[in-house]
Amino acid sequence: MPSRHNASNNNQTINRRNVIATIGAAGAASLAGCGGQSDGGDGGDGSDGSDGGDGELFPLDVQLEVNADNSDRLQMVELIAESMEQTGYFNTTVETYEWNTYVGRVLDPEYQNNGYVPCIGLSGTFNPGSFCNALHHSSNIGACCNLNGISDSELDEMMDDARYGVEVAEDSELRGERYDEVWNYLAEERYSSITHFNLATSVSNTDIHGFEMWPFQEGMYSYNMFAPQDEQIMWIDRDNAAGDSDLSDLTEGGTMSIAIGANIESFDPPHSSDTTSTLAQGFIYEGLIANDTQGNVHPWLAESYELIDTTDVDRTAYADYMSTVGTTEEGAVDTDEQVIVQHPEDSPAEDDEVRVLLPDDAVEAAEDGTYGMQYRYNLQEGVEFHNGDELTAEDVVATYEYAENSVLAPQTFDSVLTAVEVDEYTVDIYAQVADAEAERSLPALSILNATQIGEVEKGTIDPREGNTPIGTGPYEFSEFEDEQYFEVTKFDNYWTEQKGVSEAFSWFDGSSDFPDGPVIDGFEVEIVPDDSTRSGALQNGEIDSTYGLNSSTLDEFDSSEDFLLYEIETGGYEYIQYPVNVAPFDDARLRQAINHLIPRERIVENVFSGYGRPAWTPIPQLAQGSGTADAEALEDELRPMNEYNVERAEELLEQVAADN
DSSP states (O other), X not given: OOEEEEXXXXXXXXXXXXXXXXXXXXXXXXXXXXXXXXXXXXXXSSTTSOOTTSSOXXXXXXXXXXXXXXXXXXHHHHHHHHHHHHTTSEEEEXXXXXXXXXXXXXXXXXXXXXXXXXXXXXXXXXXXXXGTHHXXXXXXXXXXXXXXXXXXXXXXXXXXXXXXXXHHHHOHHHHXXXXXXXXXXXXXXXXXXXXXXXXXXXXXXXXXXXXOOOSSXXXXXXXXXXXXXXXXXXXXXXXXXXXXXXXXXXXXXXXXXXXXXXXXXXXXXXXXXXXXHHHHHTTTOOBSEEEOTTOOEEESSEEEEEEEEEOOOOXXXXXXXXXXXXXXXXXXXXXXXXXXXXXXXXXXXXXXXXXXXXXXXXXXXXXXXXXXXXXXXXXXXXXXXXXSOBOOHHHHHHHHHHTTTSTTHHHHTTTEEEEEEEETTEEEEEESSOBTTHHHHTTOSBOOOHHHHTTSOTTOOSGGGTOOOOOSSSEEEEEEETTTEEEXXXXXXXXXXXXXXXXXXXXXXXXXXSOSSOOOOEEEEXXXXXXXXXXXXXXXXXXXXXXXXXXXXXXXXXXXXXXXXXXEEEEEXXXXXXXXXXXXXXXXXXXXXXXXXXXXXXXXXXXXXXXXXXXXXXXXXXXXXXXXXXXXXXXXXXXXXXXOXXXXXXXXXXXXXXXX
16 A cells, blocks of 8 residues: 655645646646655655666655545545555655645646655646646646646647647647547647546535536636626525526625635736636736637627738748847746747757847737737726726726736737737737737736736735735725725726626627626625635624535535535546656656546546546536547547556556566
8 A cells, every 4th residue: 555644744845836837727727736945855755766776776766746635536546556566666745745845846846856656737728738738738837737848849839730830720620630639649648637527516505596516616606606607606595505597586785605725825827827816816807808608709898809910921920129148057048027929949958049029028029010910909998997087998908018028928828919008098919920819818818907906016916915906806905904805895886887798798699688787786705715614604694605625525415405406527637747857757658557547437436436537538518619630539549548447557567567
């Protein structure tokens, strides 16, 4: 059996805001459950891939790591460790860390040198790139989810070719074919192992009416409080039990109490990416667009938008606008400015100087007609920020400038060239090259207030820094006690209520009974990391709703007449990542062998009580539309490479042993 240690007090924590970055999503991609600093070295335990001094590679000492405060994930890792141990080829240990310590630990740039195998949960997006780029693209090393320094130029090019260029932007079938090449390549190289796709679950008491699941945990409550794109609204009625309620039963008012599983680390959208921070920010901030549950894009703070122009350029087209900057000994670009584009022929690791496109250079290029795409956004007029300012193009442009060198910069400026004010209510956002995800990715940022941006340091829009978050959302910040609770109250001048839904959104074709804004007066958000405590609070009537409870408790809530259980397959997934730069994990056969020792079906059934789906391919259902040419054929091809197969694992391990 594997040994288990809790090392939550053995590592110095570091400032999470300086190291955390996401996923697409955050809006993109969000890091879901991890944080602290690596203690470095292997401690003589062979975890650096050495043979431990006995001249034999096997049994190989392997240290798996996980956050201790997610009991389901911990059980999953222990099951994987036990499966590895039973072959006789591995001596496994499971190290556990408190949530915040773990996040900082795995995102420390030195972590990739230690030879550890971390387990993380992520929230992807409707973009199929969320399920390959975040984990494997070189640009994400040390920025979100590429935890162990995976850098493969051939893979980078394949992932880019599946998203960028006029061909894939105009031909979704070709795009799917190129992603299929990516999935097959990843199956062979096996840099990471996605274990399963989550079923997102939440539980509410029967006072909460109209609740529906959103496929991404961080948007669950902001979606339910008001989403006319799906005619979605929830309300509180403490006199009548929820069940078959419809809009005719809607009641206004009341305060809803919910519990979340981790502290809100930041209220500053571009400078944070963890799930709970994004969830909290969803009450306060809004974007230019909104997605429905199928991933279709609808104008939001933008009254309308259109694609003005597409040109067939690659990133070498910016050479005449680029600046020359030095490089560091560590192989990084030596500049404090945001690098928008790096010349593809230059390498900071090999060259003393490289050519880069900086923000001012990007504006000049766009003005001269050098860009991949030009989208124009016509803003809603009369939208009021919580401080009374009106939303204008200045706020949008300032938001993109504020995002430079932020946590979200890697997934913002992988596509965005620049944002330019056309007039008071019109903004053009340019893509570097033609981008199949441009409609969603270019306007993905939450829009901030230009006045506030001009008065604070980047990353400090947070009450702990003395700066109240200001947005255009339906709720405004009320109170926050670090690690305890967060409260918002309804904003009296919310713009959709001033205009009316039908006038605000030309695309709205729903019922005339649908309200013009949220109907709940406020939200009290309790911060309760312990799953069992959240479950008890719900059972005792102390809160109205929560999510992410231990799978073992969900059936009990489902069978009770006093609660409603909601579930949906999501873009969320769990994965382990191999230390590919540390021998012997640099051998793909070792990684493939461990992958065959992951009992995906047992994990889903025994650990998650059926609330999940084994990941036979790396792509969930919600991203299959543009992420594969044939989902069934892809599963038929890749499933044998991901099934539990001890015999095949041992064949591979014997090959590794013979060559060492």
